[in-house]
Amino acid sequence: MSEQLxxxxxxxxxxxxxxxxxxxxxxxxxxxxxxxxxxxxNAWKGASQAKVDDALTKYVVVHLHxxxxxxxx
Numbered sequence: 001m002s003e004q005l006x007x008x009x010x011x012x013x014x015x016x017x018x019x020x021x022x023x024x025x026x027x028x029x030x031x032x033x034x035x036x037x038x039x040x041x042n043a044w045k046g047a048s049q050a051k052v053d054d055a056l057t058k059y060v061v062v063h064l065h066x067x068x069x070x071x072x073x
Contacts, residue, residue, distance in 0.1 A: 006068070007040035008033050011047055011059030020060065033064065 009031040013023040022028060031047050034040040040061045051057040
């Protein structure tokens with residue numbers, strides 16, 4: 001069994017497509033929390049592709065395990 005490394009996937013409309021400042025944090029789309037990067041990346045990919053025609057909608061993967069335990073990978 002591999003080590004659990006939690007990842008959060010979320011997204012929403014950004015003010016500038018080159019940045020990460022979201023227009024309205026109340027309207028963020030929380031896709032989910034995943035036990036590893038592979039599953040998080042698949043979820044990110046699906047959410048991103050669903051909004052591919054909207055240049056101002058951006059999804060990201062956050063490495064929660066790095067926030068919870070900074071000494072881990």
